Amino acid sequence: MKKYFLFAIVLMVFSLVNSCKKEKSDSEPHTQQQPTDETIISKDVVEIDTTQTGAPAIEGNNYTFTNNGNLPEFTNGDIIVSNSGFGYMRRITNITTQGNDVILNTSQATLEEVIENCNIQDEIQLTLNKAIYKGIEYPSKVVFIAKGASISDRGSIDLSGLQIYSGTYNGVDVTAQIDQGSINFEPIITREIEIRRLKLKHLRLSSGGDLDFTCDASIIANAPISFKKEKLVAQIYFGPFPFGPVPVFIVLSFKAGIDANLNITGSLGSGFDTEAYLEYGADYTDSQWSTIWEKSIESNSHGVTWDLSGETDSKVYVSPEVGFLVAGAAGPYMEAVPYLGFDGNINLSNQTWNWDLSAGTEGNIGFSVELFGLTLANYSTTLANWETTIAQDNGETGSNTPPSAIFTVSPFSGSTSTVFGFDASNSTDDEDPTSQLQVRWDFDGNGSWDTNWDSDKTEDYQYSNEGDYTAKMEVKDSEGLSDQYTKSIIVSNGGGNTPPTAIFTVSPSSGTC
Numbered sequence: 001m002k003k004y005f006l007f008a009i010v011l012m013v014f015s016l017v018n019s020c021k022k023e024k025s026d027s028e029p030h031t032q033q034q035p036t037d038e039t040i041i042s043k044d045v046v047e048i049d050t051t052q053t054g055a056p057a058i059e060g061n062n063y064t065f066t067n068n069g070n071l072p073e074f075t076n077g078d079i080i081v082s083n084s085g086f087g088y089m090r091r092i093t094n095i096t097t098q099g100n101d102v103i104l105n106t107s108q109a110t111l112e113e114v115i116e117n118c119n120i121q122d123e124i125q126l127t128l129n130k131a132i133y134k135g136i137e138y139p140s141k142v143v144f145i146a147k148g149a150s151i152s153d154r155g156s157i158d159l160s161g162l163q164i165y166s167g168t169y170n171g172v173d174v175t176a177q178i179d180q181g182s183i184n185f186e187p188i189i190t191r192e193i194e195i196r197r198l199k200l201k202h203l204r205l206s207s208g209g210d211l212d213f214t215c216d217a218s219i220i221a222n223a224p225i226s227f228k229k230e231k232l233v234a235q236i237y238f239g240p241f242p243f244g245p246v247p248v249f250i251v252l253s254f255k256a257g258i259d260a261n262l263n264i265t266g267s268l269g270s271g272f273d274t275e276a277y278l279e280y281g282a283d284y285t286d287s288q289w290s291t292i293w294e295k296s297i298e299s300n301s302h303g304v305t306w307d308l309s310g311e312t313d314s315k316v317y318v319s320p321e322v323g324f325l326v327a328g329a330a331g332p333y334m335e336a337v338p339y340l341g342f343d344g345n346i347n348l349s350n351q352t353w354n355w356d357l358s359a360g361t362e363g364n365i366g367f368s369v370e371l372f373g374l375t376l377a378n379y380s381t382t383l384a385n386w387e388t389t390i391a392q393d394n395g396e397t398g399s400n401t402p403p404s405a406i407f408t409v410s411p412f413s414g415s416t417s418t419v420f421g422f423d424a425s426n427s428t429d430d431e432d433p434t435s436q437l438q439v440r441w442d443f444d445g446n447g448s449w450d451t452n453w454d455s456d457k458t459e460d461y462q463y464s465n466e467g468d469y470t471a472k473m474e475v476k477d478s479e480g481l482s483d484q485y486t487k488s489i490i491v492s493n494g495g496g497n498t499p500p501t502a503i504f505t506v507s508p509s510s511g512t513c
């Protein structure tokens with residue numbers, strides 16, 4: 001049976017542009033125009049052809065070119081763009097020369113500054129092996145595949161035998177793996193994008209296609225433990241797709257994870273397959289963001305096997321995440337998390353048990369103001385969780401269930417000068433209202449909590465050093481049951497310009513009329 005899984009994801013601007021030209025926009029009032037692939041570049045843009053100029057040496061915000069006689073003329077305020085490699089789009093803030101070197105101090109430019117006019121509607125068909133745009137094939141490049149996983153010629157990832165975690169965690173021997181499973185993902189990406197007079201007017205992005213997911217997983221532990229682990233399964237690059245003078249790469253990543261509260265000693269196994277239709281994404285119109293989140297999902301249980309006594313609330317998932325690199329800068333991201341959940345109480349001594357097997361889907365989307373334009377606000381959200389019970393025995397559940405932890409971070413990447421905003425307000429509990437839940441944070445993932453328990457769900461944090469961090473949040477309910485959630489954050493060296501310090505004096509300090 002064919003299974004459908006429609007994502008409406010948040011994509012940024014990317015496409016093969018048939019013609020690009022640079023001209024000054026007219027002064028007539030804006031009127032709705034028919035979609036066209038024509039893209040008009042801002043008059044401030046200076047396109048760099050590295051085959052003529054050579055590649056610049058990049059250190060922080062400084063781009064150094066060797067003057068070989070082929071450099072274009074630069075002035076402060078110009079935006080240099082290049083489609084070489086991952087590309088770049090940088091606004092010049094200062095120009096200095098040292099011998100034969102021209103040093104450009106720059107800041108990140110936005111698409112609103114680079115693209116003066118465009119009005120585009122188009123589609124890209126994506127498989128794991130290639131992308132197709134207007135009949136042209138764009139190759140894929142597998143940059144990572146985990147041991148135990150493989151990509152078939154049919155465009156699916158075989159997950160059979162993939163170990164999510166195997167080792168000793170807090171003194172407990174734990175093994176969590178997918179015994180049998182696969183995931184197929186072949187979306188058709190569509191977009192509507194309109195920029196007029198250097199302002200983003202409308203953006204609506206979606207993706208529809210097939211996602212087939214089947215999973216038989218097992219967990220083994222020799223003592224009670226609560227833990228959450230996630231690993232990268234595969235990462236694939238597509239592109240580059242030109243958009244005006246800048247390149248766009250699609251980055252498709254698959255992550256497998258387990259989130260388990262195990263008050264058990266022994267093994268537990270279960271599985272499911274799912275048929276789903278989802279519409280997933282976002283729309284920006286009249287300076288307002290709105291989410292797209294429609295769903296119709298059918299899932300079938302593969303049964304439950306156990307050799308243990310105790311209680312467990314466990315979740316195993318494989319999440320496809322779509323990200324975008326636009327001129328070398330991190331663009332929008334989309335994460336969908338289809339999962340299999342088990343909640344049960346089993347006693348081998350008296351042969352009693354009660355359990356629920358559930359199938360669910362979560363989602364996260366986000367945009368960064370740094371890439372789109374100064375007129376947009378940062379936008380990231382966690383979409384409402386969908387979950388349904390697909391099998392149960394005795395129809396019983398515990399009197400209290402752990403809360404469900406989740407948080408967003410905005411922006412999802414930045415520098416040492418960035419103040420990151422963390423928000424766990426979407427964490428939930430079946431028994432307690434969110435206002436009564438308490439949270440604590442480990443921002444750098446070093447195993448030490450940076451805050452105490454608090455009912456305030458938001459925190460701001462600034463990293464002092466660059467690096468890749470795994471931020472962790474734990475939420476607990478009124479009876480002490482807890483859940484944890486982690487998210488990766490990339491912090492680069494701050495560099496660049498810093499704000500001035502304001503001070504003034506007045507003389508004399510007093511007087512008469």
